[in-house]
Amino acid sequence: MNDIPPQSKYFGCGFFTRGTLMDVKFWSVYVLTVFLASIVPGPSMILALTHGIRFGTRRALATASGNCAASFLQALVSMAGLGALLAASEPAFMAVKYAGAAYLVWIGINVFRAGDFNVDSAGISSDREVSSGRLFLQGFWVAAGNPKAIIFFSALFPQFIGSGQASVGHFAAMLILLCIIAFACMMIYACGGQRLRDVFKESFLVRSVNKMLGTAFVGLGVGLACSRR
Numbered sequence: 001m002n003d004i005p006p007q008s009k010y011f012g013c014g015f016f017t018r019g020t021l022m023d024v025k026f027w028s029v030y031v032l033t034v035f036l037a038s039i040v041p042g043p044s045m046i047l048a049l050t051h052g053i054r055f056g057t058r059r060a061l062a063t064a065s066g067n068c069a070a071s072f073l074q075a076l077v078s079m080a081g082l083g084a085l086l087a088a089s090e091p092a093f094m095a096v097k098y099a100g101a102a103y104l105v106w107i108g109i110n111v112f113r114a115g116d117f118n119v120d121s122a123g124i125s126s127d128r129e130v131s132s133g134r135l136f137l138q139g140f141w142v143a144a145g146n147p148k149a150i151i152f153f154s155a156l157f158p159q160f161i162g163s164g165q166a167s168v169g170h171f172a173a174m175l176i177l178l179c180i181i182a183f184a185c186m187m188i189y190a191c192g193g194q195r196l197r198d199v200f201k202e203s204f205l206v207r208s209v210n211k212m213l214g215t216a217f218v219g220l221g222v223g224l225a226c227s228r229r
């Protein structure tokens with residue numbers, strides 16, 4: 001036993017090493033933190049719910065993929081130190097914020113004015129003119145239009161990057177987990193939307209849901225525009 005390095009000695013049940021347990025605790029806290037920050041209802045999650053209701057879980061995969069792409073780029077920007085620049089630059093921050101707010105209002109108006117959507121025997125919307133590429137872009141721009149995400153990442157990542165951890169592999173693991181969690185949270189909302197589909201089959205209910213979701217998007221856009229940094 002004396003020949004075994006201190007960091008490799010087994011303890012407890014003899015299954016985990018000290019380093020392994022520290023890694024498990026570290027990544028568990030990171031995953032929980034990112035999950036709780038992602039699952040809170042916001043523009044991206046409401047968009048996933050909307051697309052789940054209108055197009056079904058399968059097509060909402062494109063929405064979730066777009067959100068992940070934007071989240072990846074935002075996290076990469078914050079890791080590169082550009083998040084601090086955005087936080088310090090009032091004009092840049094406000095430009096991104098107002099562009100994102102305007103996009104949310106635009107989506108809200110379109111959803112509010114949307115007519116009924118037809119549902120086939122399998123429970124999937126037959127509204128096929130909306131391509132997967134368009135759903136991807138909506139997911140991307142709704143996420144990218146929130147500059148506070150970059151500020152959040154800039155504050156989050158330093159808490160999980162200690163001495164000896166500033167390596168490409170460590171950064172890559174954090175980015176991969178972030179994308180997986182963001183994708184999973186989007187799909188949770190999309191699946192919930194599809195499960196609610198049967199409730200909204202009646203035309204008057206569909207119109208009411210469209211108005212409610214459209215109003216929510218407009219409210220989020222106005223709230224983002226009026227919010228303080």
